[in-house]
Amino acid sequence: MYCRYAHSVGFSVRKDHHSFWPNSRKIRMKDYVCSKAGFKKGLDLNVKSKYRKANTRTGCPAMIRFSVDQDGEWKVNKCVENHNHELARPEDQHLLRSCRKITEERAFVLKSMTDAGIRTIDAFTYLADEGRDAYNFVQRNRRCKIETGDTNSLIEIFKNRANSDNMFVWEVQYDEEDRLMNFFWADGVGRIDYDCFGDVIIFDTSYRLNKYNLACAPFVGVNNHWQNVLLGVAFLSEETVESFTWLFRTFLRVMGDKHPITIFTDQDQAMSRAIEIAFPQTRHRLCQWHIMKKLPSKVHCYNSNNKVRGLIYKCFSRCDSEEEFESTWTEMLNEGDLHSHVWLKELHRIRNKWSTTYNKTYFNLGILSTQRSESTNNVCHGISKPTSTITECFLGLEKVMKTWRRNEKDEDFKCSQSDVVPLVKSSPILRQAARFYSRKLYSFFEEFLQGVGGMCIAQASTDLSTFFVKTVENIDQPRYWTVNFDDAEGSIECSCGKFGMMGILCSHCLRVVRQIDIINIPPKYLLKRWSGRARKDLYSDRPLSSMVATGIPSDGIGSMIFRNTKLPSSNKQPEESNVHYHLLVVAES
Incomplete structure (x- = not known):
């Protein structure tokens, strides 16, 4: 009874004290408390542990006490309803530990499937799909595919999604002979994710759908938990400048004309040209x-x-200045007698696109490759078969997207219901970081802080505005970094550019912070996109963009718009061609 009540309110229940009647095992008194009651016992610092469990206790007073008479009748003696912590939201209440259970019917189905040799993950997937009435959904879509064909089937699904999600957007492109060439879609959650985490996107087209040889082109971002988020997806029939330009302009318009700071791609000339245009x-x-x-x-x-x-490796990511890069590059050419190497000359020409030295002032999350997007393609490989239609691939991608978002909600729930235990409890900076950052980002910050032990101040200016930090492990050839500190502005900047690229203070800055006895991190160096409640924090001091608040694209044509575009003729440049847009559907809010 108390568990049902707790579930409806939004907290988890834990058993507490109990007593028995004399000379019997009959319960006389029983206490049930909120799972956050009490406090965690202090850790034994002499015992080394690879994993520090998050602290979920807040000393919550909520509880209920039952007394039980000799006949087994239970009565409530005491009930405290007040909590001193945030309660779980209705959509997260199924994650509460005391509320997790499986019905006898589902347990029987699960046992039967595993006994028959079906993998546990497949059995779980079946139960999840069955719980969402997936059978009727699949049958309905299968009939649709048989009756109208694959392309029209996908468009029908797009329309259905738009009816249930007034921020769902899709666009298709036809060639001059009215043959369908390219698809793009993004749902409401993806558009909000872009509003929050669209500063850096990874775009990759290395995976192709087998049946039609369409390139699967996902736009992938990174959220505050360092997890992939799917912002939008396209299927492209050809990888030309025209197709990429159409896609990027469509993506930008759908996302409220908000440009990302950095976009990662592979080395494709058509893609590079389209990025310059769009x-x-x-x-x-x-x-x-x-x-x-x-x-x-x-x-x-x-x-x-x-x-x-x-x-060569040093030129990629270990040069701290452009001068160091050029001298290292020259040394490499001299060492290998590569001055006339054509491929290296071209690589040097585009050095600002691959060397971290030339990108320290651009926020890029510290990412060096498109492997995050390629992990999406590995997932695509799991959902796509030689006979898979584009409709089946779309449904498979939706399933993957739901899994990613479920994992994100689980991490949001853990951040809201538990506190990170700092490695050094007496450190004010670590306590501040543990309260602010998400669990994953805090682990990064703590890793940087541990690097402080390998740093020392080699020299400092008399006014303590400039510090030269060096490593202590390699005494013969130590590395040096310059850290500038402005006491009046409360600003600190390192030559390594870690904060500019990733948004977290580097170990060199933290070494200087410790040197000048700064107790807390200045607020300007705590980026809200990395906080445990990033969306809430990001929208707390600014209104939702017009795209997110109303679901209306920046062109203002209705709440949802679906376009059919004609590819320009091949003898025209994309920016010069006259591209006509035809309104197909305008869905009401």
Whole structure:
């Protein structure tokens, strides 16, 4: 009874004290408390542990006490309803530990399936789908596919999604012969995710759907828990400048004309040209992994000369200034006699797209490759078969997207219901970071803080505005960083550019902070996109964008708009061609 009540309110229940009648095992008194009652016992610092469990206790007073007479009749003696913590939201109440249970019917089905040799994950998936009435859904869509064909079937699903989600947007593009070429769609959650976490996006087209050889082109972002979020997806029939330009302009318009700060792609000329046209304000970064993969076949001495290989690696991500990059690059050319190497000359020409040295002032999450997007493609490989239709691939992607969002909600719930235990409890900075950051980002911050032990102040100016920090582990060839501190502005900046790229203070800055006895991190260095409640914090001091608040695209044509565009003829440049838009459907809010 108390568990049902707790479930409806939004907290979990834990058993507490009890007593028995003399000389019997009959319950005389029983207490049930909120799961956050009491406090966690102090840790034994002498015992090393690889994992520190989050602290869920807040000393919550909520409880109920039952007394039981000799005949087994239960009565309430005491009931405290007040809580001193945030209660779970209705959509998260199923995650409460004391509320998790499985019905006898489902337990029987689960046992029967596992006994028959079906994998546990497949059995769980079946139960989840069955719980959402998936059978009727699949049958309805299967009839639709048989009656109208694959393309029209997908468009019908788009329309149905738009009816249930007034922020769902889709667009299709036809060629001059009215053959359907490209699809793009984004739902309401993806558009809100872009509003919050669209500063850096990863775009990759390396996976192709087998049946039609369509390129699957997901737009992937990174949320405050360092998890992938799917912002939108496209299916492209050809990877040309025209197709990419149409897609990027469509994406930008759907997302309220908000340009990302950085976009990561592979080394594709058509994609690069389209980004210059559609995203002129965005920093284009190339995947380092793809470039490194080409090095053994492009540079003849890469495998045989260790010094050349080490200098190339240094140029990618270990040079702290443009001067250091150029001197390292010259040394590499001299060492391998590569001055006339055509491929390296072209690589040097576009160095601002792949070297971290030239991107320290652009927020990029510290990402070096498109592997986050390629992990999406690995998932696509699991849902796509040689006979899969585009409709089936779309439904499979939706399923993956729901799994990602469920994992994100689970992490949001954990952040709201538990506190991170700092490695050093007496550290004010760690306590501040543990309260502010999400659990994953706090682990990054703590990792940076641990690096402080390997740093020392080599020199400091008399006014304590400039510090030279060096490593202590390599005494013969230590690395140096310059940290500038402005006491009046409360600002600190390091030559490594970690904060500018990732939004977290580096170990060099933290070493200086410790040196000058700053107790707390200045608020300007706590980015809200990394907080445990990022969406709430981001929208607390600014209104929702017009796209998110009303679901109306920036062009103002209704709450949802679906377009059919004609590809321009091949002899025209995308920016010069006359592209006509035809309104197909305007869905009411």
